[in-house]
Amino acid sequence: MSELIAYLKSPAAIRERCDRIFQLCCEGKCHFRVDLTQLDKVADYVIEVMRDEYPDFNIPFHSRWRHFEVGNVSRIAELDDTLAELNPFEKAQVKFDLAITSVLLDAGAGANWQYRERETGRVFRRSEGLAVASFRMFYKGAFSSNLKLPLQADADGLQNLTKQTLAEGFQVSSENPLVGVEGRVNLLQKLGQVLCQHPQFFGNKNPRPGNLVNYLLSQSFDGKLKASTVLKTILTGLGDIWPGRIVLAGENLGDVWVHPALPKDDQYIPFHKLSQWLTYSLLEPLQELGLEIIGLEELTGLPEYRNGGLCLDLGLLQAHSDVFQKCHAVDSKVIVEWRALTVCLLDKIAEIIRQKFNLSAAELPLVKVLQGGTWSAGRKIAAELREGGVPPIQIESDGTVF
Known part of the structure; x- marks a missing residue:
């Protein structure tokens, strides 16, 4: 078995x-x-x-990072500017926190939902709308339990996420319905629980998705990391969230x-x-750390x-x-x-x-x-x-x- x-x-x-x-x-x-x-x-x-x-x-x-650039708005550059004081490893941790939470919120939105980005006044729908909405929620610290460190997702912050907070962040109303709101909240709450169950992946102190960076670096050899190793890690570490x-x-x-x-x-x-989509979305922060991703064709x-x-x-x-x-x-x-x-x-x-x-x-x-x-x-x-x-x-x- x-x-x-x-x-x-x-x-x-x-x-x-x-x-x-x-x-x-x-x-x-x-x-x-x-x-x-x-x-x-x-x-x-x-x-x-x-x-x-x-x-x-x-x-x-093909990754979540493409959606963060929708409308020719360089939100990634905005994020990089905010993270300028951090070292490369810490930046990768933040980007893992963002990518993992955003991908898990990426299931189909339905044809009748839209998101108006207050920062640009632009309206986005479907996957891009979900990306921008989750980006803005992350930026405002919606997934962090530490007000002094808003740009992170941690176990306590995720477990305490409410349906109301997600609905407000995604501008959900009777006139702007989003498919599966409760399922999305449950998924992120479950993520918060799972972070505490796998310290080898997510750390003992302040468990967060970004601590996967540490583990994956340990699985690399001679500066190279197999894409299938990232997928296997995701399936093992996050399997219980589904x-x-x-x-x-x-x-x-x-x-x-x-x-x-x-x-x-x-x-x-x-x-x-979603696990493969998430794997694809974690490769770029790893490449920014200098790792060469091999075995993509698998x-x-x-x-x-x-x-x-x-x-x-x-x-x-x-x-x-x-x-x-x-x-x-x-x-x-x-x-x-x-x-x-x-x-x-x-x-x-x-x-x-x-x-x-x-x-x-x-x-x-x-x-x-x-x-x-x-x-x-x-x-x-x-x-x-x-x-x-x-x-x-x-x-x-x-x-x-x-």
């Missing part, structure tokens, strides 16, 4: 188990059909978006789901979407509705009309299949794009294809096809998966 749990936390398991769903789909045993003749068209569409977004092809990682779903040997598996069409021992399908694409919507909207994936006519729970066969097929197809899209540019996986890793990229392309085609840019399939979200 311990071997199975360790396996389900690995990027290799994500790809292998998603591939089994892909094989089921090819056998006509899923709600979807894959039309690989559309692969070239999808790759060309993504390349067009990449050229629009990054004409010099200098593509950064709502109880599948538990094996007393361990909460998190973003892992079951598909009954697979053999009993192979039914578990891991995705770890991580997978993110199985969420922008990447998955791109495949559906451009015909790479097809589904019966019934799939689009009702809302689906995250543990339904429809959503598990959609997410698994998205993981497989992102790899195929990335490979076609590399072939067209004659680039290797090291030169154009998946994390840059996502940013360049498939996520933006999925949002663009959704906006062209549906009012409000809503995803093609409607999902019942509790604020902790998408």
Whole structure:
């Protein structure tokens, strides 16, 4: 059982188990059909978006840090100015605190929510709106228990976070509803509890997410750190924050789901979407400390509705009309299949794009294809096809998966 749990936390398991769903789909045993003749068209569409977004092809990682720059407002520079008196290690700790809390608040906001940034007067929605709202809350010390050290998230501050505080910070009202407010609060409160349970990761004195910097530096060798080590650390250290779903040997598996069409021992399908998104978002502060991140190609694409919507909207994936006519729970066969097929197809899209540019996986890793990229392309085609840019399939979200 311990071997199975360790396996389900690995990027290799994500790809292998998603591939089994892909094989089921090819056998006509899923709600979807894959039309690989559309692969070239999808790759060309993504390349067009990449050229629009990054004409010099200098593509950064797909991470939370991109959202903090929305509206051409350099909030990261604002943060760096505030942290100017700190040493590089302390700066990285603050950035870990910010990135982890912000990513955990990043589940889908819904089509009717928006955030007006008082500092700029600008209005932002969806993931960028959540990023700016969480950035401003962090900046005002909403996650710190120490008034003298507002720019941190610590165990006491997170455990004492209230639904009212989060709702006020995110400007939630009956006219401005945010999906999953309670789920988001519970997630951050649970984070505060977990920080105290793993001193090897988060420290004994003033446990905080930023103390992960210490641990990850200890896991580096010759100035290099494997991306999969960051993911494994996140899955181990933060695993208990997720709502109880599948538990094996007393361990909460998190973003892992079951598909009954697979053999009993192979039914578990891991995705770890938010954990991988978080991993991608922690790499840049580590690079700023001088670490070289290796093994990026081991991580997978993110199985969420922008990447998955791109495949559906451009015909790479097809589904019966019934799939689009009702809302689906995250543990339904429809959503598990959609997410698994998205993981497989992102790899195929990335490979076609590399072939067209004659680039290797090291030169154009998946994390840059996502940013360049498939996520933006999925949002663009959704906006062209549906009012409000809503995803093609409607999902019942509790604020902790998408």
